[in-house]
Amino acid sequence: MSFDLDGSNHLVKQSIHGTFETTEEHQVVPFLPRLMIEKSFVLNKRKSNLSNIPLPQSAATFYNGFSPQFEILESCESTMRLHLYLKAGKDDVSAGVPGKFLHAVIGYDVSDVGSIASTIMYALYLNETIKSDQFCTVPIINMKRTDLSSHAELKWLLDSCHIDVPSLHFVDEIDLSYFDLFGCLKLVLVNGHKLPTRQEALKEAVVEVFNCRKGESVYPWVETVTVDQDCSCCSLIAEKLFLTSPELLAGQRFSELLLAGILMDTGNLTSPHCTTKDKYMATLLLNGAGRFRSNGLYQIMRYKMYDISDLKVVDILRKDFKKWTRGGKPDPTGSRSMVSNIGMSSIGISLDQFLAHERSSKEEIKYFQQGDTGLC
Secondary structure (H helix, E strand, C coil): CEEEECCEEEECCEEECCCEECCCCCCEECCCCCEEECCEEEEEECCCCCCCCCCCCCHHHHHHCCCCCEEEEECCHHHHHHHHHHHHHHHHHHCCCCCCEEEEEEECCCCCHHHHHHHHHHHHHHHHHHCCCCEEEEEEECCCHHHHHHCHHHHHHHHHCCCCHHHCEEHHHCCHHHHHHCCCEEEEEECCCCCCHHHHHHHHHEEEEEEECCCCCCCCCCCEEEECCCCCHHHHHHHHHHHHCHHHHHCHHHHHHHHHHHHHHCCCCCCCCCCHHHHHHHHHCHHHHHHHHHHHHHHHHHHHHHCCCCCCHHHHHHHCEEEEEEEEEECCCCCCEEEEEEEEECCCCCHHHHHCCCCCHHHHHHHHHHHHCCCC
16 A cells, blocks of 8 residues: 655555465465555545535545545556657647657547547547557537636536546647648547538548437438437447546546536436436446445536635636627628627626626736637
8 A cells, every 4th residue: 555645655555465384294385476455546635625515425534524624545557558658649649749640639620628628538538449550539618728727617627537637639739630631630520520610621521420310411421420328428438448548537526527428428327318228337437426425426527517615706707608609790891701709608607796806807808809719
């Protein structure tokens, strides 16, 4: 048993010895070899306080309570494999993926838990099953890295699952058109049938569509198409991993990512669209919920979605922002058309509360309008 305390390893090993001694004189026969069982634990400082979240009662909470400062987590081999995979992909892309195809897994431009989880996990699944030196398979998070700060539920989940966020690729950090220009881009579209409008120029690089709905028209040249079964995309990926690499799902933090995606996609398994497969996979991944159990994990995610107490004004505005571009009539000279940009943010609180959130709220609003949205 080993404990990692504040970055330094203090190793404590427990071993079980066994021998068998006969009653004959001067004869000792070894019966069992030395058996060593080793586990590693990490002592982490808590980054968020969960005591104000109305969690369902559980035996673990009753007997152990909540430590205000620390939590002890068992190290997970599958999480380490994911960490090494993401870091290797980051290094390859930084080097320009020499001599390989960039096999990019990208979801629709929806910043929810299910989309992020399915993008990361399906990329790992493809990397584990294809095993080709010709491909550099990486997940591309279809949002700006700065937008992550607006989604407390995503930040909490990635941290809870020990996902190395700096090793992830966000869409604003990688020029996919560069790889497409040289013919070395292959896109896998997850949880949708077509690329968003702003990425439509890359459509000829799409080689696979995973989890599109029945009846949706996909690009005619795509041969590998997986039609959904009315279940969560994370359920389909979990099923594939159970069939090909079940050892990956043995770790709690690894299972938590997929379980969170299923719970959020299905409204904690209560949505009318929730299927038997969703419930079955959620049961198999139950270890991922840890002491909170599935109900508690879902309540944490829901609470984090609407909690803006730790967000800056810019993050609140960016959290749920929509933008429309409209073409107008030609200007008086007739040389060009007037284009108007319309933006709208849903903040979820009253204007008085919003303006009182920070002293510089008005200045932050102007900064957001000019720098982040392109409205001015």
